[in-house]
Amino acid sequence: MRLALAIASRFLLSSKSQSVLIALGIGVGIGVQVFIGSLITGLQVSLIDTTIGNSAHITITSRNADRTIDDWQELYARVSQNPKYAATSATLTRPGFTVTNNQFETILIRGFQLPQADGIYNLSQALIAGEFRSGEVVIGRELATELNIEPGDEITILTGAGQRSQAVVSGLIDLKVAAINRSWVLMDLSTAQELLKIENLVTAIEIQLPDVFTAREEAERLKTELDEYLRVENWKDQNEQLLTGLQGQSTSSLMIQIFVIIAISLGITSVLAITVMQKSRQIGILKAMGIKDRQASLIFLFQGLMLGILGGILGIAIGLGLAFSFTKFAVNPDGSPLVPLVIVPTFLIGSGLVAIAASILASLAPARRSQKLDPMEVIRNG
Amino acid sequence: MVNALELKHVDKVYDGPVPTQVLFDINLAFAENSFNAIIGSSGSGKSTLLNIMGTLDRATKGEVWVNSQSTAKLSRDGLAELRNQTIGFVFQFHFLLPEFTALENVLLPHRIGTSIISKEIVDRAHDIMELMGLSKVKNNPSARMSGGQQQRTAIARALINQPSIILADEPTGNLDSETTETTYELLRKIHQELNTTFIIITHDRRVAEKADRIVEIRDGKIALDMYR
Numbered sequence: 249m250r251l252a253l254a255i256a257s258r259f260l261l262s263s264k265s266q267s268v269l270i271a272l273g274i275g276v277g278i279g280v281q282v283f284i285g286s287l288i289t290g291l292q293v294s295l296i297d298t299t300i301g302n303s304a305h306i307t308i309t310s311r312n313a314d315r316t317i318d319d320w321q322e323l324y325a326r327v328s329q330n331p332k333y334a335a336t337s338a339t340l341t342r343p344g345f346t347v348t349n350n351q352f353e354t355i356l357i358r359g360f361q362l363p364q365a366d367g368i369y370n371l372s373q374a375l376i377a378g379e380f381r382s383g384e385v386v387i388g389r390e391l392a393t394e395l396n397i398e399p400g401d402e403i404t405i406l407t408g409a410g411q412r413s414q415a416v417v418s419g420l421i422d423l424k425v426a427a428i429n430r431s432w433v434l435m436d437l438s439t440a441q442e443l444l445k446i447e448n449l450v451t452a453i454e455i456q457l458p459d460v461f462t463a464r465e466e467a468e469r470l471k472t473e474l475d476e477y478l479r480v481e482n483w484k485d486q487n488e489q490l491l492t493g494l495q496g497q498s499t500s501s502l503m504i505q506i507f508v509i510i511a512i513s514l515g516i517t518s519v520l521a522i523t524v525m526q527k528s529r530q531i532g533i534l535k536a537m538g539i540k541d542r543q544a545s546l547i548f549l550f551q552g553l554m555l556g557i558l559g560g561i562l563g564i565a566i567g568l569g570l571a572f573s574f575t576k577f578a579v580n581p582d583g584s585p586l587v588p589l590v591i592v593p594t595f596l597i598g599s600g601l602v603a604i605a606a607s608i609l610a611s612l613a614p615a616r617r618s619q620k621l622d623p624m625e626v627i628r629n630g
Numbered sequence: 631m632v633n634a635l636e637l638k639h640v641d642k643v644y645d646g647p648v649p650t651q652v653l654f655d656i657n658l659a660f661a662e663n664s665f666n667a668i669i670g671s672s673g674s675g676k677s678t679l680l681n682i683m684g685t686l687d688r689a690t691k692g693e694v695w696v697n698s699q700s701t702a703k704l705s706r707d708g709l710a711e712l713r714n715q716t717i718g719f720v721f722q723f724h725f726l727l728p729e730f731t732a733l734e735n736v737l738l739p740h741r742i743g744t745s746i747i748s749k750e751i752v753d754r755a756h757d758i759m760e761l762m763g764l765s766k767v768k769n770n771p772s773a774r775m776s777g778g779q780q781q782r783t784a785i786a787r788a789l790i791n792q793p794s795i796i797l798a799d800e801p802t803g804n805l806d807s808e809t810t811e812t813t814y815e816l817l818r819k820i821h822q823e824l825n826t827t828f829i830i831i832t833h834d835r836r837v838a839e840k841a842d843r844i845v846e847i848r849d850g851k852i853a854l855d856m857y858r
Contacts, residue, residue: 250745255729262729533725536686537739537787538714540707624687627721628677 252543255534256550259527267555270519274559275566277512278603281505282567282596287574288501290590292494296460298424299490300483302370304454305463306470311477316449323474324453328364332466335367335456340440340449345406346433348395355391356431357405359440359450368456371421371434378419383439386419388429405433407444415443509606516555516610520548524614524621531618532626545619552611553604560603564596632698633659634795634827635683640692642678642850652678653850656692662794665821665828667841675850676831677799683829684717684797685709697794714743718788718826720798724780726772726787732779733759733768736786743791751790758786761823762816778809782816789820796820798830802837814840 260267308327310317317323320338328336340359345352362380366372371380378399380386385405387397397403401417415435423429441447457463460483467482474480484491524531531544568591575585642653652675660666670676681687682694685701694701696716704712713719718739726735736755737747759768762782767775772783781801788796798817802810814837821828830841838844839858846854 251741254741255727258727258729529725530727530729533727534738534742535710536684536713536719536725537742538710538712539742540710542707543742624681626725627681627686 249543249546251539252546253550255530256547256554259523259530259547260551260554263523263526266519266523270516270555271558271562273515274512274555274603274607275562277508277515278560278563278599279566279570281508281602282564282599283570283574284501284504285595285599286567286571286590286592287587288497289592289595290571290587292497293590294588295490295494300460300487302368302374302423303483304368304452305457305460305483306455306467307481308453308455308470308474309451309479309481311479315451316446317451317453317478320450320453323478324450327453327455332457333455334458335364337361337364337368337454338437338450339365339452339454340437340444340446341451342440342444342446343408344433346391346395346403347406348397348403351395353391353394354431355405355433357407357440357444358432358434359437359444360434362436365454368454369423374421374423376420376422378417380434380436381418382436384416384418384435385439386421386434387417388432389420389422390426390429391431391433392417392420394430403433405443409445411443411445413443509602512559512603513606513610516552516607517613520551520611520614521617523551524548524617528621529626531621532623535621535623536627541619544621545615548611548615548618549608552607552609552615556604556607559607560600563603564600567599568596631661633695634662634664634697635660635829636695637679637683637689638693638695640679640682640689640694642675642682642687643690651690651850653682653689656850656852658845658852658855660795660827660829662827663821663825664843665818665841666830666843666845667838668829668831668845668847669833669835669838670847670853671833674847676847679847680797680799680829680831684719685713711743714739715791716794718791718793718796720781720785720788720796720801722800722803724772724777724784726780726783728771728773730772731769732764732772732775732783735772735783736790739787739791755786755790758789759783761820762786778805778813781805781809781813785813785816785820789824789826792824793826795827795829798828800831800833802832802834810834810837 309315324338338361342357344355344357346355376389378386395403397417399417399419402414403417404412405415406412421434441449457466463482464484467480471480535544571589575589578586580586636659637656640653640656641651643649643651656679668676668679678687682689685694696712701709701712727738733755736759737751740751741747759765762785764779764782764786767779772780775783802813805813817828818840820826832838842858844854844856845852
């Protein structure tokens, strides 16, 4: 074993430029794989983050005619105690209109439990002017522009039930989705209940999960626990297209990675096969001197292993370098990276292991050749 | 007298479109600690005979006994171990590993047998190399030595495991006459000092005449078997 390792390393060192070239070949391949993997992950994370990061992953609503949840405090207390949930909040949501500055707009009146809702919508971060104040409302940026409103101004709100009331705008918010920014009128829960004349009721309980992809399973589980009249929805069912898109990305990136690995393996196999030919004289004499077939094959497996380790390390470095420079050169006008860099340590380690596995796999055929080599071939031919 | 090596009714036929028989019913026994020469013209089958004696090649028929043990039933690994422990090879070409230094090459057969390199074995390697006049080039890469030095390194390598048999196939075939002379003197000296059985193939009668026994192979048969 040790001898095979010593001979393998000596063989690699004796033809340094060839070894460096193979390791570089593996490195570039794995580098591309790390880069593409990190890019796609970054892309997906930022896509998921912008799409559903600041929204409820599971929403419990009611099938009652007025869409309100009975005994919501009890339900909320139960749900909010679940340690598996990142955040929970009860909301009261009703459509409405605003007639302000001679402009007529449809709006969505949203009453949130503050600060619980902050855990889901990150409201305090999204505020671009003013603040949340009890009895006053915060409106979306686009809506404010449409209505020509600034913090401190008043708006007129018409509820679906026909009540008309005045509210002071205490702040402006940018939730990064134009449709939301154009329609949402946010306030705390009690303000909403008062405005809508709905006493002590909510229309939904919203949940955010630490792992967004478990939403469907968790929703299914919740369904079995809750009363029949309650509806449990999850973001996955509501965003099929997004999911299909993400899956498409993952599959195409996996395909690229598989072909990169095949290319690497073919490269290593052919180079090591040539090495066996180059070193057949040495293998032959080692066999004449009594090296066993298994050890003779180990020499080439070890060469594969060492090239794999070297190539893997090089590859991770190259991949990270590429990804890092991508975030430096491909930037938005404000200087923030176009695609945020997401480094997943397990993915890096996985890529390194792939390099090693591919290299060992590629060295199997040459190792077998070395195992089968008959010393007579060498000795007879000189 | 105990035989170090014995061939019993050995035939060798090379397969091919036209099968060629190169050895015909060879019966030969070499006594322990003897110094033997096998001579014969090119194509007489003497190298094939040596390779079969060294278990590098299998006889088509017949048996090879090494140190009173039949090799017929040994596996490839068993044969490898036997070669490593009991037979030292010297070929016409030195077959040193260019990736290693002279000393490392000498130690290789030992390292094949065991991974432990004791001080004792390193001392032995130094001693043998000194005997071979290689002290000054011990740490040279094996490719950076003269032809004579390379062949002497190959001989030192054959001796490191203290094998009971040394098989040499034209060991001086690539050397000039002066180096040939000193190499043979060395081989005789080793023979006397280490009590090893030597079987040397040569086409040079002057060289053969220095042996205790000369076996001549002609057309795959023993044509002459002469003790001095």
